[in-house]
Amino acid sequence: xxxxxxxxxxxxxxxxxxxxxxxxxxxxxxxxxxxxxxxxxxxxxxxxxxxxxxxxxxxxxxxxxxxxxxxxxxxxxxxxxxxxxxxxxxxxxxxxxxxxxxxxxxxxxxxxxxxxxxxxxxxxxxxxxxxxxxxxxxxxxxxxxxxxxxxxxxxxxxxxxxxxxxxxx
Numbered sequence: 001x002x003x004x005x006x007x008x009x010x011x012x013x014x015x016x017x018x019x020x021x022x023x024x025x026x027x028x029x030x031x032x033x034x035x036x037x038x039x040x041x042x043x044x045x046x047x048x049x050x051x052x053x054x055x056x057x058x059x060x061x062x063x064x065x066x067x068x069x070x071x072x073x074x075x076x077x078x079x080x081x082x083x084x085x086x087x088x089x090x091x092x093x094x095x096x097x098x099x100x101x102x103x104x105x106x107x108x109x110x111x112x113x114x115x116x117x118x119x120x121x122x123x124x125x126x127x128x129x130x131x132x133x134x135x136x137x138x139x140x141x142x143x144x145x146x147x148x149x150x151x152x153x154x155x156x157x158x159x160x161x162x163x164x165x166x167x168x169x
Contacts, residue, residue: 050158051118052076054086057153068094079162081111086157087139096143104141105157106130110165118156122146125160 054073073086085106093102103124107113112129128140146152 050078051156052078052084052086052158053154053156054088055154056088056090060090060153065090067091067096067098078157078159080164081107081113081159081162083108084157086155087141088155091148093143099148100144101146101148102141102143103145103155104139106139108165109138112161112163113159114161116158116160117141117145118158119146119154120149120152127161 052073056071056073059071067089069089069091071088071090073088075083075085078084083106087104087106089096089102092098092100096102101119103117103119105113105115105117107130109130109132112127114125114127116123116125118124122145124142124145126141130138130140132138
């Protein structure tokens with residue numbers, strides 16, 4: 001066995017220290033996320049959620065899209081808001097600026113939602129109360145969300161705040 005110099009750590013000790021630090025970091029992050037998920041204001045507003053990530057690569061694989069062609073994500077729930085769904089126009093909505101994809105979110109009527117959508121380097125945030133008067137039958141988002149890219153096939157939506165209809169009454 002080789003002697004270990006004082007103040008020096010072996011490769012095994014260094015690896016164990018890194019593993020311990022990573023485990024502590026993961027545990028701390030999990031506790032923080034759990035606390036955020038439970039956080040709620042007295043008015044019923046729930047804040048912060050894990051993002052929903054939609055990898056639409058399989059939805060566009062082998063397909064040719066024209067401006068105005070749409071694909072939709074599966075339905076999902078975040079922060080207690082049921083039946084959320086994303087709508088993506090890979091070549092842009094009919095009213096979009098050329099070279100931009102369009103992204104919209106659909107939520108149940110009456111919910112006031114502040115949400116953030118991320119696609120590659122593009123990050124957009126929006127606050128909206130979903131109602132019957134919404135354009136696009138309850139869909140609300142960005143006509144010019146992000147530049148069209150063949151490299152980016154994931155969109156993440158994170159609810160930053162969700163106020164249920166009954167909390168606003």
